[in-house]
Amino acid sequence: PRAVDADGSGHISVRELKQALLNSNWTAFSDDTCLLMISERELGELGELGELGELGTPWKNLFQQFDRDHSGSISFSELQQAFSQLGYNLSPQFSQLLLARYAPRSPEPSIQLDRFIHICMQLQSTTEAFREKDTALLGNVRLSYEDFLTMVVTRML
Numbered sequence: 001p002r003a004v005d006a007d008g009s010g011h012i013s014v015r016e017l018k019q020a021l022l023n024s025n026w027t028a029f030s031d032d033t034c035l036l037m038i039s040e041r042e043l044g045e046l047g048e049l050g051e052l053g054e055l056g057t058p059w060k061n062l063f064q065q066f067d068r069d070h071s072g073s074i075s076f077s078e079l080q081q082a083f084s085q086l087g088y089n090l091s092p093q094f095s096q097l098l099l100a101r102y103a104p105r106s107p108e109p110s111i112q113l114d115r116f117i118h119i120c121m122q123l124q125s126t127t128e129a130f131r132e133k134d135t136a137l138l139g140n141v142r143l144s145y146e147d148f149l150t151m152v153v154t155r156m157l
Helices: 014-020 030-042 057-066 077-088 092-103 113-133 145-155
Strands: none
Touching: 014 030, 030 113, 057 077, 077 092, 077 113, 077 145, 092 113, 113 145
């Protein structure tokens, strides 16, 4: 962990985390994914960082499980299967929306590891917020607009 803390500040910055994490095609993780990892996991403190190799490990393991062709990215169908294994019953339309938002534009868009981690962390966070409101576990909640905005702002960057 100290090797990641290049400036010796005792905290991990977005820049330092970006230098430490790479996608399989040797591109750096995006700033917003690194920022999300730092804020959600509170990785800023070295004492809470653990081993660098453990960063994002559950998501990375799942990503590798569904990257069947070892291309370094996950296709639409692989993404749907990963969501299902995570326990999310998401429509193909929602998965297409995520693909359009997070995948580079191409004839066959796919998600790289950093974006997959970003999506999974956001889904987990918003699902937790939803469950706090869905106390009867009905899968539906009634919210005021301000309650909705509060839920989003407190869970997202």
